[in-house]
Amino acid sequence: MQSKRLGWILLAPTLVILFFFGVLPFIYVVYVSFHSWNPFAVNPDMVFNGADNFRKIVFDSAFLNSVGVTVMFVFFAVLSELIIGYFLAQAFMRDFPGKAIFRTIHTLPLIMAPIIVGSVWKLMTTPSIGIIPHYLDEWFGISMNIGTSAPAAFATIVIMDIWHWTPLVTLTLIAALVSLPQDPFEQAQIDGAGKRQIFWHITLPMIAPAVVATVFIRLMDALRTVDEVWMLTGGGPGSATRFVGVHIFKEVFPKTNYGYGSTISVIVLYLTIVSCWLLYVTMLAPRNKKD
Amino acid sequence: MSFAIKLGASALALTVAATASFAESHAEFWKNAAAPYQGVTIRGVTESSPPSLYIREVLAPEFEALTGIRVDVETTSWDQMFDKAIKDMEAGTGIYDMAYIEQDIIYSYLARGFLTDLTGYLADHPALKAPSYDEANFTTFADYFKDADGNLYGVPMEAFLKVYLYRTDLFGDPDIQSAFKAQTGRDLVPAKTHAEYAEIAQFFTEYGKANDMDLWGTTAQAHTGHVASWYEYYESVAPTFGVYNWGIDPDNNYAASTANGGAMNGPEAVEAMTWWLSMRDIAPPESPASTWTEVGTTFGAGRAAQGLVYGENAGWIAADAEKSLVVGKVGVALPPLADGVLAEAESGDGYIGYYDGGAFGMPHSSNNKEATALFLQYIGQNEVQPDWAVAAPRVTNTATYDDPKVVAFNDELGGYYDLIKDKGYLFAGAPAYPFHAQVREATAPIFYQILLGDLAPQEGLDQMAAAAEATLSELWYRK
Structure with missing residues (x-):
């Protein structure tokens, strides 16, 4: 009984902080989402408008477009990071000359702030001065202009994200691979299993929790990507890279549409939770049940 | 003594x-x-x-x-x-x-x-x-x-002021002057009309290409995802065609569309947009990713023969040899204007550009x-x-x-x-709108679509006028 009370006492500071800085603001955002509120309107006060904002969001093509673009971005970026990260992790499990140096260089992007990553990539991709369009043109005759080509801008952002975050996936998977017991692999080899069979039936199931955890982290991160995109394209050209985070920012800050912006935030949070839950039930829950 | x-x-x-x-x-x-x-x-x-x-x-x-x-x-x-x-x-x-x-x-x-x-x-x-x-x-x-x-x-x-900057070394070069005269039949001097400006821009873009130079005929602050492009059009281009205060009439229930008495999608606005897009197309390739800062950099790097440039950049472009390649080679002039705009500005009924x-x-x-x-x-x-x-x-x-x-x-x-x-009085600051950022943000996404060619100027401006009026109604300015 005493240890239970002590537990609560020790937890109390965290719970209080969580309540004030996590739960309370969330409740406030939900409250605001049921209001029309723009401080620069003729009436700058909050006006309760029921579910109007939620009704509006269903037909808001700009919002729906931003969700679509974000989902595409998450799919391409996270999947690529996972595949490349896995192969890099496998490579780092082996010894090769210069491994330590390569691993250090490979990890460097992780320590860079997203806004800096966006700036660096902007410098590298700006037509006329950027190294990437320059060499694409010189070597392959490809004209790249992220200011006019929506596919080029989108692909650049996906590649930038892969460059920035693949090291995180690699490190997580290295940790998972290192901790795997050797017995099942040796037994499988004795039984004559091929590399592909070992991967599908032993490696992947055993590192699945680490893979899911990594996907969770990257999924949530990718869904709220703002800084790099803001710096690189500003959401353009047009709305080709106007991810949902950028859309919320533009709605809430320059447009000061606090009510509707809150509604979008609540819906996006809901979609994020649902996505993570779907991922969990499809990838981990069956395995837990089997165990 | x-x-x-x-x-x-x-x-x-x-x-x-x-x-x-x-x-x-x-x-x-x-x-x-x-x-x-x-x-x-x-x-x-x-x-x-x-x-x-x-x-x-x-x-x-x-x-x-x-x-x-x-x-x-x-x-x-x-x-x-x-x-x-x-x-x-x-x-x-x-x-x-x-x-x-x-x-x-x-x-x-x-x-x-x-x-x-x-x-x-x-x-x-x-x-x-x-x-x-x-x-x-x-x-x-x-x-x-x-x-x-x-x-x-x-x-x-x-x-x-956001001024019309031009390269005095290029405009004053006898060989270039004679080539320009031979091609156009007129002297190479800073443009007074949009047609003259376009002619000069076209000439220098072709001249740069023919001589394998990194030189284009005009700048364009035409970012496709940043409001800098929206500002260039509404502050510096549309007024020179006689479209003032973004084409919104505050004295007429904040009407934006021509149907309601506004001018946001009127013929002058369409003409201004069409002209500006044609200039963007012969500007340096970085223009669709250029805000006000990059336009200054482009001019300072000697990549444009003329352009509309914010005055805050004019100083270092003209005088800072550490940053600019065109020190001592820059002249300033009033922007090119449509007929009647100067008279409207002088009488106080209009303006010719942005006083920032x-x-x-x-x-x-x-x-x-x-x-x-x-x-x-x-x-x-x-x-x-x-x-x-x-x-x-x-x-x-x-x-x-x-x-x-x-x-x-x-x-x-x-x-x-x-x-x-001497001429500052011809320019004006932004209109006295408390809803400045709100209308800008509501119309900018459509504006970018025009820049990308997804919407024709008339179609895009029609949508922008409708979006502006909808936003003004939402904010209770438009009754």
């Missing part, structure tokens, strides 16, 4: 003594007035622009040395500056004692009652009123920061109003203006134009200060 020489020497000595004593009495004022606020730190937030950097690097340390009041000036990006200032003033947290007020946002701030009336504040606190500070010293640009009663809400700290700038205001939420009022007066004095005008081309006080340093610098700038002084 003759009597005349004696008289002259005496007059000079008297003048020097009087000036020294005047300066000394000023220094005494700052020390005495600031005495109760020694050790206080005041904080300001502003855009990272040359005039603001001068405040941070020069005026703030000078003021601190003089008064003992520390001034921290945070210079950040344009959008972050607004974001931080508005959040602070909205919540009344008092983090910032000074906030940069861009001319186009003042009406929103006044509507929300964010700012302290500086005229009233100094009248209520005569002990803080500096003898060397006088609102009458400011140019008429200060009027943008006054309310209907003439009370000032911000001390002007930058003011400049900003002021430092004191939020109501400031916790250090007394110390802040002193600093704001300090940066508003005539005495500190000339060096500031040379370091970062901006003029906010009338007397600055006649200072010898500024007169000399004006020559380096190709007569830029003369243009502000």
